[in-house]
Amino acid sequence: MNIGQASEKSGVSAKMIRYYEQIGLISPPLRTDSNYRVYGPDEVHVLRFIKRARTLGFSVEETAALLELWQDRTRASAEVRDIASSHIVALETKISELQGMVKTLSHLVHCCAGDNRPDCPILEDLAGTPAEPTSKGH
């Protein structure tokens, strides 16, 4: 199977397959005499694993850890669960941040008449209110 087929079957672009190989996430595959990469079902399986992990928002680094655990027969599932758990925490933090943004923006949009008046509360908020300058200890 060439890289094109492997890409199609795994959902990972050929470009990214080569990239994953380059950064050591996957092992270099066999090559034909003419230097084409050759993949089998096992490699595609690995690529699908990677694809799924990436789709779930794991970074490539986290994916590498999961992949190692997947391929390690003696792994403890607690390790895997810990990776997933801390990932959930990170996702929830991100969600809260985004929800905060939506809340602020929604408020502004609802206060904005949307006509041609130049006194737009959105711009006023952006311009004048650095939120709580004192509480911004960051």
Add this chain to the structure above:
Amino acid sequence: MNIGQASEKSGVSAKMIRYYEQIGLISPPLRTDSNYRVYGPDEVHVLRFIKRARTLGFSVEETAALLELWQDRTRASAEVRDIASSHIVALETKISELQGMVKTLSHLVHCCAGDNRPDCPILEDLAGTPAEPTSKGH
């Protein structure tokens, strides 16, 4: 005021102030004889506007549009509202995606015993379930 003070007062790093200047988001400031950038309250105000917009998740490009509208006396606030509204939609889409990930991961974590057994449902899910391989017409 030097770039360091402007940075401190605006919350934008000196590095980013130079970057924003380079990409044309802000105008090049005056310089001293010794080539130091000089900023006044107006410039800091602009930087704070930018900072706030970025904090709200607007891209630099969107921020540029908002900044232009802010500085345009004849603008229609409807334009501003449209930018904000479509930004809200984008944020909500992102939130939904993240929530989907959290849901899937939470399910897996709760099914995972967390002991030393090698049969970990998280890894099994990542490995075995390519979602819907047939519906993946992409």
Add this chain to the structure above:
DNA sequence: ATAGACCTTCCCATCATGGTAAGGTCAAGG
């Protein structure tokens, strides 16, 4: 034999940000 689809490597771009290095400037204190 030739066309077209595929493969290879190599380089560049993105986006927003940080880091570092090499050098110039300024203010304070000896």
Add this chain to the structure above:
DNA sequence: CCTTGACCTTACCATGATGGGAAGGTCTAT
């Protein structure tokens, strides 16, 4: 006056994950 340290300048490189493209080799079907 000179040094020290904090600040400034530009220029280059890096990130993370992905895409684009060029220049060239290969395979397959006509």
